[in-house]
Amino acid sequence: MADSTAPASSYTADDITVLEGLEAVRKRPGMYIGSTGPSGLHHLVYEIVDNAVDEAMAGYCDRIDVTILADGGCEVRDNGRGIPVGKSAKLKGKSAAEVVLTVLHAGGKFGDGGYKVSGGLHGVGVSVVNALSERLELEIDVDGKHHFMDFAKGGKVQTKLSVTGDAPRGRTGTTVRFWPDPLIFDEVDFRTQTLLERFQMMAFLNKGLEIRVRDQRPDSGVEPTTYKYAGGIIDFVKHNNRSKDALFNKVGYFEQAEEDQEVEIAFQWNTGYNTDGIHSFANGINTIEGGMHEEGFKKALTNVVNKYGKAKGFLKDKDGNLQGEDIREGLTAIISVRLREPQFEGQTKGKLGNTEMRSLVERATNEKLGDFFEEHPTEANKIVKKAAAAATARRAAQEARKATRRKSALEGAGMPDKLRDCSSRNRDETELFIVEGDSAGGPATQARDPRTQAVLPIRGKILNVERARIDRMLKNNEIQALISAIGAGVGEDFDVSKIRYDKVILLCDADVDGSHIRTLLLTFFFRQMKPLVEFGHVYIAQPPLFSTVVGKEKLYLKDDAAKLAFQAENPNHKKEFQRLKGLGEMDWEELQETTIDPQKRTLLRVGVEQAAVADDVFSVLMGDDVESRKHFIQTNATDVRFLDI
Ligand code: 1YM
Secondary structure: OOOOOOOOOOOOHHHHHHHHHHHHHHHOHHHHHOOOOHHHHHHHHHHHHHHHHHHHHOOOOOEEEEEEOOOOOEEEEEOOOOOOOOEOHHHOOOEHHHHHHHOOOHHHOOOOOOOOOOOOOOOOOHHHHHHOEEEEEEEEEEOOEEEEEEEEHHHEEEEEEEEEEEOOOOOOEEEEEEEEOOOOOOOOOOOHHHHHHHHHHHHHHOOOOEEEEEEOOOOOOOOOEEEOOOOOHHHHHHHHOOOOOEOOOOOEEEEEEEOOEEEEEEEEEEOOOOOOOEEEEEOOEEOOOEEHHHHHHHHHHHHHHHHHHHHOOOOOHHHOOOOHHHHHOOEEEEEEEEEOOOOEEOOOOOEEOOHHHHHHHHHHHHHHHHHHHHHOHHHHHHHHHHHHHHHHHHHHHHHHHHHHHHHHHHOOOOOOOOOEOOOOOOHHHOEEEEEEOHHHHHHHHHHOOOOOEEEEEEOOOOOOHHHOOHHHHOOOHHHHHHHHHHOOOOHHHOOHHHOOOOEEEEEOOOOHHHHHHHHHHHHHHHHHOHHHHHOOOEEEEOOOOEEEEEOOEEEEEOOHHHHHHHHHHOOOOOOOOEEOOOHHHOOHHHHHHHHHOOOOOOEEEOOOOOHHHHHHHHHHHHOOOHHHHHHHHHHHOOOHHHHHO
């Protein structure tokens, strides 16, 4: 390691093992934190905060302060017991704190711990953060003394743990400050909005825990924010429903705790039509692919509503049962389980695999949701009525779908007339450009590679799916064209393995209308073809924002940064810069150069790391509540990156 600073004490064999361990993390950071992009960078913060939250869950800590420091570092401070400072022979004379910070997987903790996180990328331990930092400082207040220790690049001990003075009166707790290593990460700028979303979620899931976030970077423009929820997940449900019309005021809640496991559920219906307002968590981790706890809940929910509806005479036997999706229409629910050894499975490790959770949640829901229905007949009646209306709409949609299928069978291949398909049938190399307006459809068709690139022009504004039920949506021509072109069904029937293109690329004008249409399309995909987004098939094309003339040539510049770079390199360039608003302003060759040719273009991939947050953004942007929308746009207007959370 050429860039090392000499350690304070001489090396022992153990030190060398430690360094080899941390060096392995530096060699393959992706294995420990997923990536060295923004997601991995923010993971470092979560890793430290998770330890403080564990301490809160154990009942010893009720406040966590996260500060982005003026110089770009990050400080996390809690008021827990403090990482143990004692040395022991078992630890080869090192302090427990040093071991925690330098030994991989020393997070197993010495105590009898409660619900610890394991699996996936969670709980890889603070030593990983240390390994991937340029510098790390640790302060521990315990037994009236203030302790300090710090580490150089890659987690090498710089100063051993020592007492440096008295602790502030009565204080115990841990403070970690770290500076991510720019040699490891693509960029080391924290994005406060990403952190805020995560910590708000954690505050909801840990009732009463106070999390304060500050950003001290110059010109950050971020106000200090405090999250603390006395109602826990009840407040979470209220928050998710805040821009929707509640079907009734009360937020339902029940919990059940058994020896080694517990479940907590809060729920409320709104008058909307979404069927994916259920968000689940295991040990505070968002299980975006669902899993056993969600299965148990859905099964019992369907059962309770049907049973109640029949018993009270709202549902006749001859009508058959309400389906799960009918009942979930407009439901906002948070399921939070805690268990000792969570198993995270699935593509993104976002699916809870523990089968014992299915039976716990199913039992709890059958019993306690049943009680809720008996005790709140007015609310229960509204729920059953809404579900029955959804069932009627579902049957109508089935008819509409059948009609569409019949129609396409009659019309041959069943592809929309407007689709300019590609010839390749090798799915992995194909792309579908969804192009706004007929004017740009022509140039895009000329600019494409007809072998691998298909073009579907969409005319005008597609229906706002946030405000329409599926049966109405399916009658909309533009939506029908989208569904047939993508070829994998829609809604509950959507099957991502059947998609006809690997990339679905939205190509819209860079003006207000263009961004509105893009949001409508994203809303549609997010609501009705969610796995398409989750598995990273949706992209946004990036047509250039500026053009200028150099000699006889027109030159396109991608964005403000490219424009500034060009101006810096060509200080004598006196020609004006044109701001391009519409795709129609380019001819097909220019469009090909700048936006369509895979060798030259840049695409923005749309991802959903936190479905809960994305769901919320969509409701606020597309729903009925004008005030929330205004507020959201004012706070996020300059930061379009919210799209790739
Ligand atoms: C700013 C980050 O790491 N707080 C924190 C960590 C620990 C404890 C308390 C703690 C845990 C236990 C006992 C236990 C950790 N201790 C360990 C280990 N904040 C932050 N606060 N006493 C204190 O789990 O039994 C690892 S983390 F292993 F040393 F116990």
